[in-house]
Amino acid sequence: MKMNVEQAAALWYKEQMELAEGDALRVFVRLGGCGSVHPGLSLGITKETPRNAGLQQEVEGITFFMEEDNLWYVGDKELRISFDSQYEEISMQVV
Structure with missing residues (x-):
């Protein structure tokens, strides 16, 4: 089990969510959407602030965690968070 957050994705989140160094983003399971797993x-x-993080990675000063x-x-498996520059959107894949 692994988390891999690409630098471009971290930069996109920093800009879009107006994040500062030291902030944390929680990846969570939700009902609905287009999950492939x-x-x-x-x-x-x-x-959100981590309470009991099982996976985490710091990129561009932001802690991504689950x-x-x-x-x-x-x-x-591995959770990959990347930025698709062609469509200007985030992709979260479990591979």
Whole structure:
């Protein structure tokens, strides 16, 4: 189980969410959306302080994390957060 946040994605979040160095973003499982791992579920993101982070990575001064109780969504795979410059949007994939 691993988290891989690309630098371009971190920079996009910093700009779009007006984040400062030291802020944290929680990746969480939500009902609905277009998730490819578990039908009817997808991933969301919110600015929040970690309580019991199971996965985390700091990029561009921002801590991206997933709480331990949501790790079942990723399983033994890798969560990749990237920025698609062609469509100017974030991609979250479990591979």
